[in-house]
Amino acid sequence: xxxxxxxVELPGATRKxxxxxxxxxxxADADGxxxxxxxxxxxxxxxxxxxxxxxxxxxxxxxxxASLEHVLKKYGHV
Numbered sequence: 001x002x003x004x005x006x007x008v009e010l011p012g013a014t015r016k017x018x019x020x021x022x023x024x025x026x027x028a029d030a031d032g033x034x035x036x037x038x039x040x041x042x043x044x045x046x047x048x049x050x051x052x053x054x055x056x057x058x059x060x061x062x063x064x065x066a067s068l069e070h071v072l073k074k075y076g077h078v
Contacts, residue, residue: 051078 005022012018013032020026023038036044055078061071 054078 007019007021009017009019018035020035021038025036025038025041025044027034027036054075058071058075058078061074062068066074
């Protein structure tokens with residue numbers, strides 16, 4: 001270890017290098033990892049919760065027998 005609480009650059013999937021700074025949020029699962037800059041983390045969380053609620057309504061309607069076409073017209077794409 002040479003330092004801590006300093007920005008680092010890592011290889012990225014959608015760009016050559018990704019800068020991760022102290023305080024950024026890191027999310028990971030079996031499919032990959034992504035960094036959310038601290039300055040926008042709250043906005044990202046709010047939008048993720050909005051989309052999750054929408055997806056729950058879509059799944060509910062589909063589970064009740066609605067067609068995919070009807071559900072997409074009602075809610076749009078997620």
